[in-house]
Amino acid sequence: MKAIVQTEEKNTASLELQDVPTPTLKPGEVLVEVKAAGVNRADLLQTQGNYPVPPGASEILGLECAGVIADPGDTDRQKGEEVACLLTGGGYAEFVAVPEGQLMPIPEGFSFVEAASIVEVACTVWSNIGMLAGLKEGQTFLVHGGAGGIGTFAVQMGKAMGAKVAVTTGSPEKLATCQQLGADILINYREEDFAEVLKNKVDVILDIIGAKYLGQNVKALAKDGHMVTIGLQGGVKGELNLGLLLAKRGTISATALRGRDDADKARIVAATIEAIWPMLADGRITPHIDHTLPLADAAKALKALEDGTVTGKLVLEV
Amino acid sequence: MKAIVQTEEKNTASLELQDVPTPTLKPGEVLVEVKAAGVNRADLLQTQGNYPVPPGASEILGLECAGVIADPGDTDRQKGEEVACLLTGGGYAEFVAVPEGQLMPIPEGFSFVEAASIVEVACTVWSNIGMLAGLKEGQTFLVHGGAGGIGTFAVQMGKAMGAKVAVTTGSPEKLATCQQLGADILINYREEDFAEVLKNKVDVILDIIGAKYLGQNVKALAKDGHMVTIGLQGGVKGELNLGLLLAKRGTISATALRGRDDADKARIVAATIEAIWPMLADGRITPHIDHTLPLADAAKALKALEDGTVTGKLVLEV
Numbered sequence: 001m002k003a004i005v006q007t008e009e010k011n012t013a014s015l016e017l018q019d020v021p022t023p024t025l026k027p028g029e030v031l032v033e034v035k036a037a038g039v040n041r042a043d044l045l046q047t048q049g050n051y052p053v054p055p056g057a058s059e060i061l062g063l064e065c066a067g068v069i070a071d072p073g074d075t076d077r078q079k080g081e082e083v084a085c086l087l088t089g090g091g092y093a094e095f096v097a098v099p100e101g102q103l104m105p106i107p108e109g110f111s112f113v114e115a116a117s118i119v120e121v122a123c124t125v126w127s128n129i130g131m132l133a134g135l136k137e138g139q140t141f142l143v144h145g146g147a148g149g150i151g152t153f154a155v156q157m158g159k160a161m162g163a164k165v166a167v168t169t170g171s172p173e174k175l176a177t178c179q180q181l182g183a184d185i186l187i188n189y190r191e192e193d194f195a196e197v198l199k200n201k202v203d204v205i206l207d208i209i210g211a212k213y214l215g216q217n218v219k220a221l222a223k224d225g226h227m228v229t230i231g232l233q234g235g236v237k238g239e240l241n242l243g244l245l246l247a248k249r250g251t252i253s254a255t256a257l258r259g260r261d262d263a264d265k266a267r268i269v270a271a272t273i274e275a276i277w278p279m280l281a282d283g284r285i286t287p288h289i290d291h292t293l294p295l296a297d298a299a300k301a302l303k304a305l306e307d308g309t310v311t312g313k314l315v316l317e318v
Numbered sequence: 319m320k321a322i323v324q325t326e327e328k329n330t331a332s333l334e335l336q337d338v339p340t341p342t343l344k345p346g347e348v349l350v351e352v353k354a355a356g357v358n359r360a361d362l363l364q365t366q367g368n369y370p371v372p373p374g375a376s377e378i379l380g381l382e383c384a385g386v387i388a389d390p391g392d393t394d395r396q397k398g399e400e401v402a403c404l405l406t407g408g409g410y411a412e413f414v415a416v417p418e419g420q421l422m423p424i425p426e427g428f429s430f431v432e433a434a435s436i437v438e439v440a441c442t443v444w445s446n447i448g449m450l451a452g453l454k455e456g457q458t459f460l461v462h463g464g465a466g467g468i469g470t471f472a473v474q475m476g477k478a479m480g481a482k483v484a485v486t487t488g489s490p491e492k493l494a495t496c497q498q499l500g501a502d503i504l505i506n507y508r509e510e511d512f513a514e515v516l517k518n519k520v521d522v523i524l525d526i527i528g529a530k531y532l533g534q535n536v537k538a539l540a541k542d543g544h545m546v547t548i549g550l551q552g553g554v555k556g557e558l559n560l561g562l563l564l565a566k567r568g569t570i571s572a573t574a575l576r577g578r579d580d581a582d583k584a585r586i587v588a589a590t591i592e593a594i595w596p597m598l599a600d601g602r603i604t605p606h607i608d609h610t611l612p613l614a615d616a617a618k619a620l621k622a623l624e625d626g627t628v629t630g631k632l633v634l635e636v
Contacts, residue, residue, distance in 0.1 A: 132569075210560045210561070211560055214558065214560065229560055229563075229564060230564075232560060232561055232564065236559060236560055236561035236562075237557055237558070237559050237560070237561070238557070238558055238560065239555055239556070239557060239558070240532065240555070240556055240557070240558040240570075241554060241555050242528045242529055242532065242547055242550060242554055242555070242556065242572050243528070243550055243554035243555070244554075245547075245570075245571075245572040246547060246548075246550065246572035246573060246574055247574070247577070249571075249572070249573040249574065249577075249578075250571070250572060251450075251569060251570065251571040252558075252563075252569065252570045252571075253563075253567075253568070253569040253570075254560050254563040254564035254566075254567070254568060255564065255567040256564055256565070256567065259565070259567075260567075
């Protein structure tokens, strides 16, 4: 089969479409013919050598895809079934092996491209904001990077859950996107300190910045607030004021989806289908795709992500 | 009535037994004649000016007591009923006003002194370790200050819940106390680095140290581990490695019981009675009282706590 292969270590530009062996199936896996593969920041980090591949996972990039079951292996699935897939790797390819617990139905009315754009973000955001932080109706929910792939999803999900949604982002255009998606409080981080605007007001924070925002996030938390860090774009080590956190009875979590074991992923996939798929079916959450590219242009896609010019998601078409 | 009054700001030694007005009851409160009042580190901090009294709470020290209902107010309680009480303040006195939701039965077979020694610690430890961190059978549970008032309770509760319990404390005598209570892993922090001994192994941490242990606690956390800080004896601000926390999918909470509103306290009191009172009734958790003193000796009690010579709890008898 054809797949994207990195020919030079730490060089994102060195991605090439090459011939590689088609994956062999382990027990409980199905072989999926990939029609579309979502592009994630973790893919970029992996090409830069900053996101180690979990033991046993495919070395090929790609954490989500949509396609058709080509071989159901030892499962009860049917050949030809259309599926969306949460992957531990391997999506930038013509075929990928997927544990059955990571298969999802294509959301009602979605194309392969749209489905491939939503899997990783839906599982990531729901597992953190719904399952872990337990966002509730009427609470205030702060989304950093509101116009990005994660942000555009999280803003809509927050509104669908009845939360008041605040966003930070870096340009008037991106703020306008967030407003169209329903965000209630719009903060341009180049002009305002979100911690001042939202001091003691935020019940749940979805953070992709890490160290750089740690102090401000704790300041923004309300009583019993919960911040969840899922990205470290602003560095790893920061000062934590435990006294302030204690006065607020606050909680800080930091998580990643990829390193979870199959059982944990299956649990998250099932919960995400139950909570999020109805929101996709009735349009409360719509996919936001910046543009699609052919699989061979994977390097170009990651370059665009790195340049910060992307609003919503990039998807590779196979 | 007689109560302990602080005559000089920030001077713990200036506590004196004086005549003060008996509390008047608000709706939903009962008047309790105090027989015994537990002594807590928060009381010491309050005398030092480091623990502000929540708005509306009694200025008198004392976060827990046991006694007899002297006036049921507008509630359905009976005069003469023996109760243990979680207080927002006011326990170092002959009488205290208590919201009905903060009354607990005297645990089966317990004296007033024993009951007064267990209320605050039971509610604190259960709300954090049972309700918030969700400690489960078979998990590893680290208790800092294992021989203190909170520690002696937490070690026994951890064992009763089927956890493997690790403790840190500062002397062979205190370690021996922890061992008698059932602790499985004994660490003298003066001789060993607990983060090295327990690296990546601890599912739940009960922390009373704060900043000084933050880095080591994160190092000790296992995958999906949860540390809960309820004390800041080692300072307030520390460096947090969010990258390490993310790699472990870890969670850090910091909480305090006193500032919670009445509804929240009532919720915790009810859950604690359900989970912990059976463990007290059948002896899986026993009270550990260092010694008792008359109410008039409150200053002496807090001095002993400050000196770090106390194993288990101090209780004032009225």
